[in-house]
Amino acid sequence: MAQVRIQHEDFNLSDELAHLRANDLRVGAVCSFVGTVRDTRAITGASGDEIRTMELEHYPGMTEKAIEAMIEEAHRRFDFYEALVIHRIGVLRPADQIVLVAVTSAHRGQSFQACEFLMDYLKTQAPFWKKEETPQGAQWVDARVSDDAALARWGIQASNA
Amino acid sequence: MNLQVRYFASIREALGLSSEMVESHARDVAGLLNELRARGGAYAEVLAEGRPVRVAVNQVMATPSTPVAAGAEVGFFPPVTGG
Structure with a gap:
């Protein structure tokens, strides 16, 4: 059963992993x-590159559906048991956790692959946007062509960037 | 027909608006985009052809040829940057 959470609060990695595989x-x-x-x-090392805060916006309703759909797609491709995706929104600071993707399986190969697939998918298909506060002011983060290329490895054509 | 149109991130900021009800005669996303551009001003600028505008219809990623029907929710936003 897929678990998807979009939240302002931080998460505790150990607690989440323990809960995911409990019993x-x-x-x-x-x-x-x-x-x-x-x-x-x-x-x-350049002072102008400082990131003071990062603000994350999302599309309530669509975000949850998009991530649930990508977990279903992962189940069609890989043999794993549970998947958990937590993505934070709101104002974050350097060193803060943004996202967790966790997967359980019988053997490591399938959970490694499913985890990487879910992250590649999320990067280009889930409606989140980052805005960075820098010494030059606030600016929206640009999408990266390399993220489209990462998803293309799985045979999915992305044209986000 | 009426469409619920929503804007996000840099597009929301540029329009100063997060959602609005739009009276439209468009058959698809491309048609709706043309109607919005025809309003001129910030709409013509942020939704200009060639700008990287992404769209979702009823909260599913869509393309310019995706049909829109009465009551649909259409979201416009820049390329996504989560993760």
């Missing part, structure tokens, strides 16, 4: 991905 003795593998807010200044 399911079929599970032999749990794979998870956590996306976090990075401060580009910490990478480039």
Whole structure:
């Protein structure tokens, strides 16, 4: 059964993974991905690259449906038991957690693949938008062509960016 | 017919509007886009041809040729950047 949560609050990775596989003795593998807010200044060293905050907007109603549909698609492709997607919205700061995708399966291969597929799908098909507050002011983040390419690996044509 | 049109992110900001009821004669998304552009001003600018505008009809990703029917919810937004 798919679990999708869009929330302002932070999440606790250990608690979420424990809950996801609780009482399911079929599970032999749990794979998870956590996306976090990075401060580009910490990478480039340029003060102008500072990310002070990141604000996430979404399309209530559509977001949940789009993610549920992508989990159904993942079930058609991979042999896994449970999938959990948590995506935060609102104002976040560098180092904050943004997104969690977690998958359980009997063996590691299927949950690794399903987890990566779900993230690639989410990046180009789920209606979220990021706005960064920088020393130059606020600016909307541009979509990346590399994210379309990532989804194309799974045989799905994305034309988001 | 009436359509519930919703705007998100940079498009919402540029129009200063998150949703509106639109009286439309459009058969598809492309037709609705043309009607909105014809209003001029910010609409003509942010929805201009060649701009990266994405669309959903009844909360499912759509294309310019997707039909629109009375009562449909049509969302316009820039390329998505979540994750």
